[in-house]
Amino acid sequence: MDPKELHSVLPHNALQEMKLAFEHQDFVAAAENIKRSLVSLDDIPLNVAVTGESGSGKSTFINVLRGLGDEEEGAAKTGVVETTVVATPYFHPRHRNVVYWDLPGIETASFKPSEYLELVKFHQFDFFFIIGSERFRNCHIELAQAINAMGKKFYFVRTKIDADLNASRRLNPRNYNEEQILTQIRENCIKGLFAGGILCPRVFLLSSFELEKYDFCLMQTTLERELPSHKRHVFLLSLPNIYTQALKMKSEAFKNQIWKHALASAAKAALPIPGLLPGSDIDYLVKVMKEYKGAFGMDQTSLAHLAQTFDKDISELRSVVRSQLTLQEITWELVESLLKRRELTAAALMVTQYAAGTVPMLGSVAAGGVAFGTAFWLLYSFLTDVAEDAGRVLSKVLENTCQY
Ligand SMILES: Nc1nc2c(ncn2[C@@H]2O[C@H](COP(=O)(O)OP(=O)(O)OP(=O)(O)O)[C@@H](O)[C@H]2O)c(=O)[nH]1
Ligand SMILES: [Mg+2]
Structure with missing residues (x-):
């Protein structure tokens, strides 16, 4: 860490304040818990558009x-x-807040994507x-591309x-091969979409008159399974800014308070054992570090909850965490061993010297000063790691929900 960075994490006004307030102040647990808001998926409206050529069977499908x-x-x-001329909403019988929109059909001969998309207000739909x-047509590609572009x-x-x-x-009774025809139709659709730049198209073949056959069951189960993920996707689309900002704000709020914790934990360390904090202070650091983990949802319970909310295996979320400490249980023994690390002592001395420039008292109570620097550095690096790991875990969750 260079002095410039040190200045940003331990700014002048904090040092001034430290001069005045030498007593412990509880830090403010600030930003709201993102996860809590992520769970209320039932309240998210989902507008599902059913589009395609005139007469293709959209209304029947709904x-x-x-x-x-x-x-x-x-x-x-x-x-x-032709029957459907204005977009008409129909409610899903089981899923609250899911609305299927029956859109007017596309006239394949005169299809002008931009006019159609504007007419039916394409943007208001979530998926x-x-x-x-019959045939796979250019208008399918154009629709797919427009949806993708949004x-x-x-x-x-x-x-x-x-x-x-x-x-x-009827045409070819002797060589009739149902499987072969179904494969041909499926491949034709997938190839067409792929050629239009759609990388992983999801294609279902069905007859609205023979639901027990073909892909209807598969489509139903896929839909039942993926509706919540569509909702999450919709919700999360509006979230990235909110959550990255929330993480940042939370991290900033905590960073601004580190010096107070460092001070509180060092208060009793003005004892002539340089750099070694007494047990009670380790308890204090354990408490703060646990609070950091909890606040960023990186404790075992929160991670398990997050994994469950997003139908993920907890190991998937754990796999993106880079700092071992983020996942480790914070115990007295762990903190004690961390405090003894050489690199921590060096960083601690730098912090102490820097702070003592403004707060001479820190320099005069040598053991307290070193203890302050040590605690400060420990909390600072731990908080930074936990906040970064929280960002990775949330990105992982987001990334997975986006690619259903
Ligand atoms: N054989 C067969 N006919 C179907 C199927 N689905 C729909 N149809 C028939 O196709 C015709 C058009 O169906 P609609 O559901 O009205 O089609 P649409 O896409 O809503 O039509 P517009 O609203 O005019 O764009 C109707 O006669 C349906 O009975 C199907 O899976 N198999
Ligand atoms: Mg219709």
């Missing part, structure tokens, strides 16, 4: 998702002539189903598989 027959009350209107029937996700659903298979069976 009825199927909601478990309604086309003619039941509350079902979306379907038909052989998309692109419904395609940083949102989509599933591509190829409907009316029953019709494709019936037609093939």
